Amino acid sequence: MKSRFLKTRLLNKNSSFPNRIIVLTGARQTGKTTLARHCFPSYAYLSIEDPVLRIQYKNLTAAQWHNFYPRAILDEVQKEPVLIESIKSVYDQYEDVYYLLLGSSQLLLLKKVKESLAGRCIIEEIMPLTLPEILTHKWQEDPKFSWYQQFLTTGEIPPFLSSFELYPDYAARMEAFQYYLINGGYPALVNKNMNDGERFEWLKDYVRTYLERDLRDLVELRSLEPFVRIQKITALLTGQLINYSQLGKEAGVTSKTAQRFLQYLEISYQTILLQPWTRNKIKRLIKTPKLHYLDPGVQRAILQKRGDPDGNEYESTVVGEIYKQTKVLHFNGSFYHLRTHDGAETDLLLEKENGFLAFEIKMTEHAGKKEARHL
Structure with a gap:
C-alpha cells in the first residue's frame, strides 16, 4: 500500500481542538476510505451508501x-x-466527539458543509497519487x-x-x-x-x-448522451484552449450547456481549467481557458486509447502532477496559462504571494534554450 502526504496532516490535525471534524473530499477511488x-x-466506519x-x-x-x-x-x-446537520448538533453539544466526513462530490458536500459546519471543521482534498x-x-x-x-x-x-542518471533512485523515478x-x-x-491490460479495463x-x-450524485440529466459527447470531445482537447461556442456546436448543445458540463467535470475532480x-483580474474570467484532464489514465480510457501520449496529453500529465503536488502542500497560489498578443505562450504559470513560477512543458529527449525561449 502506498503512503500519502495527507496522512501526516490528518493525524496532526485530529489530535487537538477545535479540529474535531475533518471533511475529506475527492474523486471516487482516490483512497479516501x-x-x-x-x-x-x-x-x-459508517457507509452512507x-x-x-x-x-x-x-x-x-x-x-x-x-x-453509539x-x-x-x-x-x-x-x-x-x-447527516451533516446531525453531526453539527453532536459537535455543539459534546466536546469528546470526533468525525471524518468523506464525500466524492465537492459541490454538494462543500455547499452543505459551509452552510452547517462553518468554523467547526477543516476541509482536505485527496487526489490520485502523486509521483x-x-x-x-x-x-x-x-x-x-x-x-x-x-x-x-x-x-x-x-x-x-x-547528470540526472547519477541519482541513486534515477531508475525508480523513470x-x-x-x-x-x-x-x-x-x-x-x-x-x-x-498488467497494463487489466489496468486499462x-x-x-x-x-x-x-x-x-x-x-x-451531482446532477440529474434527462439524457447522458450530450454529456458523454462533451466528455469525449474534452478528452480529445486536453491541453488545449476551450471555446465554449465551438465545443457546444460540436457536441450538439448550447454554449451555456457546454460550459455547465465542463463545470460538472471540474467539480467532480476530473479536469482542471486554467484561466489566462x-x-x-476581471478579464481573466472572460478570456479563453485551457483544459487539462487531471489523470492521464482516465483521459485515455475515455478515448479507449492505449500507447504513448501525444504532446498535448503529455502537457496535461505534467500540469496535473504539478497541480497535485502543489495542492498537497496547501501552498497559497493560483494556476494560470499565459498567452501574449504576439502568440508567445507559457504552458503553466503559478502566481505566488511574492512572484511567479513559469513552466514550459515539452515532450522531448533533449530540452534546450530553444524550448525555453518564452520563459
Whole structure:
C-alpha cells in the first residue's frame, strides 16, 4: 500500500481542538476510505451508501450519536446531507466527539458543509497519487518531497547533479514516471499483480461508474448522451484552449450547456481549467481557458486509447502532477496559462504571494534554450 502526504496532516490535525471534524473530499477511488481507516483504525466506519443503514443513521438523536458513535467515519456522506446537520448538533453539544466526513462530490458536500459546519471543521482534498507517493513502498514510509516541492517549501533551489542518471533512485523515478504516463495515479492500479491490460479495463470501468453513479450524485440529466459527447470531445482537447461556442456546436448543445458540463467535470475532480493570466483580474474570467484532464489514465480510457501520449496529453500529465503536488502542500497560489498578443505562450504559470513560477512543458529527449525561449 502506498503512503500519502495527507496522512501526516490528518493525524496532526485530529489530535487537538477545535479540529474535531475533518471533511475529506475527492474523486471516487482516490483512497479516501483507505486513508481514513488506516489513520483512525479505532473509529466506527459508517457507509452512507447503504440505503437501509442510511435511514437508521438519519434517525439518530444527538445523544444516540454520542453514545453509539462518538468517533466515526461517515463515508459518501453527500448521499444524505441531512447527516451533516446531525453531526453539527453532536459537535455543539459534546466536546469528546470526533468525525471524518468523506464525500466524492465537492459541490454538494462543500455547499452543505459551509452552510452547517462553518468554523467547526477543516476541509482536505485527496487526489490520485502523486509521483512521490507512487515511489513509496509501504504505508509507514513518508513520501519524500520532489525537487519542485522542496523549492516551494524552502524557497531554495535544490542542488542538481551534472547528470540526472547519477541519482541513486534515477531508475525508480523513470519507471514511476513511465508507469504514470500510461496508467495515471489511481491507487487501485499500483498493484504488481495487474498488467497494463487489466489496468486499462479497470479505468474503463471507472469511467462507466463515473457516468452511472458519481455524475448522478451531482446532477440529474434527462439524457447522458450530450454529456458523454462533451466528455469525449474534452478528452480529445486536453491541453488545449476551450471555446465554449465551438465545443457546444460540436457536441450538439448550447454554449451555456457546454460550459455547465465542463463545470460538472471540474467539480467532480476530473479536469482542471486554467484561466489566462492578465493584469486585469476581471478579464481573466472572460478570456479563453485551457483544459487539462487531471489523470492521464482516465483521459485515455475515455478515448479507449492505449500507447504513448501525444504532446498535448503529455502537457496535461505534467500540469496535473504539478497541480497535485502543489495542492498537497496547501501552498497559497493560483494556476494560470499565459498567452501574449504576439502568440508567445507559457504552458503553466503559478502566481505566488511574492512572484511567479513559469513552466514550459515539452515532450522531448533533449530540452534546450530553444524550448525555453518564452520563459
